[in-house]
Amino acid sequence: MKKFEEKTIHTEKIFEGKIIDLQVDDVLLPNGEKSKREIVKHPGAVAVIPITEDGKIVLVEQYRKPLEKTLVEIPAGKLNNNEQPLAAAIRELEEETGYTTKELSFVTSFYTSPGFADELVYLYVTDTLEKLDTPPAGDDDEFIEIIELTLDEAKQYVEEEKIHDAKTNYAILYLHSLWR
Missing domain, CATH: 3.90.79.10 (Nucleoside Triphosphate Pyrophosphohydrolase)
Incomplete structure (x- = not known):
């Protein structure tokens, strides 16, 4: 595991739009705890x-x-x-x-x-x-x-x-x- 890496456990797609998509990822933190990340996906x-x-x-x-x-x-x-x-x-x-x-x-x-x-x-x-x-x-x-x-x-x-x-x-x- 890379330093500070957050391993994705599960991804839930929330919204798919014309410009952006939104997802919520459940992640495993470097200290072993779990957390959620709200992520905007953009094509660049x-x-x-x-x-x-x-x-x-x-x-x-x-x-x-x-x-x-x-x-x-x-x-x-x-x-x-x-x-x-x-x-x-x-x-x-x-x-x-x-x-x-x-x-x-x-x-x-x-x-x-x-x-x-x-x-x-x-x-x-x-x-x-x-x-x-x-x-x-x-x-x-x-x-x-x-x-x-x-x-x-x-x-x-x-x-x-x-x-x-x-x-x-x-x-x-x-x-x-x-x-x-």
Whole structure:
């Protein structure tokens, strides 16, 4: 047994949805005791840091129902069945921003909420954007507005909590600290 490993004794599927599934696992703890874990299963997601020729970050503003407010975020979306992260990143970039690119660089991947979910986000960056003449249609239930900000403006949005999600905060930190 690995250090701290929790062995699953039983899994009960609670809900199967369009975006997530929910299960409750009975587990055996490292000390021999039993416990329960509520787990959100997610197919994974991608996010893109798109940078225009003049150095602006292309972001999307959208309403987030769980928060009951609007946030400004980097373009992102979930992986479809058997979809490769790179292909999904280009798809999301095109659908959400109307831009495409031939050069998408992998930055990192990270778990969003490992205490209760297995969602893994693959983060990419590009500064070779091309505007599409006819962008593909986005999701029918997704209403977004495109915003282009300088890095300093984006940092101000972070301070004002207009940018207030982990992936976009990570993107701003990455651009501030590590980008070129």
